[in-house]
Amino acid sequence: xxxxxxxxKELGVFFTTATGYAGFGAYAFLMGLLFISALNRYQQLTQYxxxxxxxxxxxxxxxxxxxxxxxFSSGVWMFLFFVPFLTMRLFAEEKSGRTFELLMTAPVTSWxxxxxxxxxxxxMVVMLAAIPxxxxxxxxxYGTAPGTGSSVEWxxxxxxxxxxxxxxxxxxxxxxxxxxSTDSQLMAALLTFGILLMGYxxxxxxxxxxxxxxxxxxYASPVNHVSRGIQGRVLLEDLVYFASITLASLFYAQxxxxxxxxx
Amino acid sequence: xxxDPTPSVPAIExxxxxxxYRDHVAIRDLSFSIGAGEVVGFLGPNGAGKSTTMRILTGxxxxxxxxxxxxxxxxxxxxxxxxxxxxxxxxxPPVYLDMTVVGYxxxxxxxxxVRRSELRAEVERAxxxxxxxxxxxxxxxxxxxxxxxxxxxxxxxLHDPEVLILDEPTVGLDPIQIEQVRSLIRQLGADxxxxxxxxxxxxxxxxAVCERIIMIAGGHIVADDTFDALTREHDAxxxxxxxxxxxxxxRATP
Numbered sequence: 001x002x003x004x005x006x007x008x009k010e011l012g013v014f015f016t017t018a019t020g021y022a023g024f025g026a027y028a029f030l031m032g033l034l035f036i037s038a039l040n041r042y043q044q045l046t047q048y049x050x051x052x053x054x055x056x057x058x059x060x061x062x063x064x065x066x067x068x069x070x071x072f073s074s075g076v077w078m079f080l081f082f083v084p085f086l087t088m089r090l091f092a093e094e095k096s097g098r099t100f101e102l103l104m105t106a107p108v109t110s111w112x113x114x115x116x117x118x119x120x121x122x123x124m125v126v127m128l129a130a131i132p133x134x135x136x137x138x139x140x141x142y143g144t145a146p147g148t149g150s151s152v153e154w155x156x157x158x159x160x161x162x163x164x165x166x167x168x169x170x171x172x173x174x175x176x177x178x179x180x181s182t183d184s185q186l187m188a189a190l191l192t193f194g195i196l197l198m199g200y201x202x203x204x205x206x207x208x209x210x211x212x213x214x215x216x217x218x219y220a221s222p223v224n225h226v227s228r229g230i231q232g233r234v235l236l237e238d239l240v241y242f243a244s245i246t247l248a249s250l251f252y253a254q255x256x257x258x259x260x261x262x263x
Numbered sequence: 264x265x266x267d268p269t270p271s272v273p274a275i276e277x278x279x280x281x282x283x284y285r286d287h288v289a290i291r292d293l294s295f296s297i298g299a300g301e302v303v304g305f306l307g308p309n310g311a312g313k314s315t316t317m318r319i320l321t322g323x324x325x326x327x328x329x330x331x332x333x334x335x336x337x338x339x340x341x342x343x344x345x346x347x348x349x350x351x352x353x354x355x356p357p358v359y360l361d362m363t364v365v366g367y368x369x370x371x372x373x374x375x376x377v378r379r380s381e382l383r384a385e386v387e388r389a390x391x392x393x394x395x396x397x398x399x400x401x402x403x404x405x406x407x408x409x410x411x412x413x414x415x416x417x418x419x420x421l422h423d424p425e426v427l428i429l430d431e432p433t434v435g436l437d438p439i440q441i442e443q444v445r446s447l448i449r450q451l452g453a454d455x456x457x458x459x460x461x462x463x464x465x466x467x468x469x470x471a472v473c474e475r476i477i478m479i480a481g482g483h484i485v486a487d488d489t490f491d492a493l494t495r496e497h498d499a500x501x502x503x504x505x506x507x508x509x510x511x512x513x514r515a516t517p
Contacts, residue, residue: 002373005370005374006374008370008373009359012362013361013362016361097359099357099358101353101357102371102374102418103374105323105351105353107343107346107347107376260324261322
């Protein structure tokens with residue numbers, strides 16, 4: 001399997017240039033901000049309910065629903081900005097730098113190229129998605145909720161992390177496809193950003209519609225699928241959704257790369 | 264070196280090769296055959312279709328019409344068999360600026376399927392042959408154009424291919440480097456089993472390293488013979504032969 005050779009080279013580029021570290025740093029920093037703001041809100045609510053002598057309301061507060069789920073839900077937006085940067089160079093740089101000729105005349109298939117690059121960028125996005133695991137660990141280490149005495153419930157956390165990663169993988173596949181479709185990294189990033197942004201605004205459009213179109217647009221957007229996962233609901237249809245987006249994009253990327261052999 | 268058992272099969276066989284782009288025809292109906300062990304100069308003015316032909320031979324792009332066989336394997340039907348046997352230096356060396364020379368050569372060696380146990384020795388051999396062993400740990404971004412060209416050459420030599428296709432291998436080099444690359448090519452060509460096709464628009468280059476010349480102009484083959492026969496037949500220096508044939512071909516092209 002030559003895909004692994006490609007993947008190794010790509011990972012090497014991520015980590016020998018500043019791209020990888022800058023990406024991890026920026027993502028960790030921004031997720032940290034989201035965590036702190038959710039934590040502040042949690043503290044304010046706790047103090048407010050305490051001062052109002054409302055133990056019933058205090059019991060509704062827990063780490064998962066009040067801190068982690070909002071943090072993960074906002075965090076999902078982050079990939080909209082990170083993934084285009086991660087994927088834009090994958091094929092576009094090879095083409096503008098003329099190394100594409102090396103890859104296309106080496107004894108490797110188009111699938112090796114596409115899967116190798118997907119493995120590398122996919123590994124990066126999974127690592128990104130894993131960073132926020134630090135926050136529930138901090139919560140668990142330092143506290144329990146005053147209302148219920150409960151700490152972090154882990155199964156929704158795993159589900160949230162897993163669905164964030166699945167979302168990231170499907171975005172990477174789309175970015176890879178766009179990068180294969182153009183010689184320009186900027187163009188690849190803009191196209192990817194445009195498609196991903198579309199995914200996020202579809203539910204807003206759907207909200208104004210009724211009937212079948214509403215159902216279709218809501219299904220097409222990743223927002224609802226990932227939201228359920230973040231809330232800890234693992235549904236087969238959501239897994240199928242992300243797998244379909246990923247596989248279809250990889251398939252198209254392979255077709256685009258292969259088509260260079262026919263021009 | 265991986266070798267086919269039958270030396271009688273031509274190393275490269277091209278029949279009726281035509282490549283038409285959207286707005287112009289780059290090469291028309293090229294046919295030639297190169298035997299195993301030959302060192303052939305592919306000569307022609309800029310824009311004659313040399314690079315296009317080489318890109319088709321290496322399987323980078325398909326022809327509009329015609330067939331290419333490398334050691335009997337059709338480049339469209341068995342591309343992997345062809346690619347395994349061919350080392351190719353494109354017009355612009357296909358190097359990654361953010362990699363070190365040795366890192367790059369290791370990557371290409373793995374791509375070409377060099378075994379893990381032989382990787383280090385194979386990379387060292389190719390780097391030594393192309394004269395880049397002493398800059399192995401430098402970033403390609405920081406080496407001169409001439410060295411990038413030689414790194415590209417080292418890459419083509421990995422996996423010890425039986426057919427070498429070199430697209431203008433001395434472009435951008437200084438006179439000393441040019442002489443070094445030429446002597447390397449002569450040395451590589453001295454191996455009777457290795458076939459080399461190199462393109463150039465510099466007449467001295469073919470004179471210096473090639474036994475046979477295929478001259479193209481305006482997308483046609485205008486001459487295909489040994490260096491001696493060509494100059495004898497036209498009773499002129501290669502410069503004059505080249506100028507005469509190129510002009511005739513340009514006129515003949517609509």
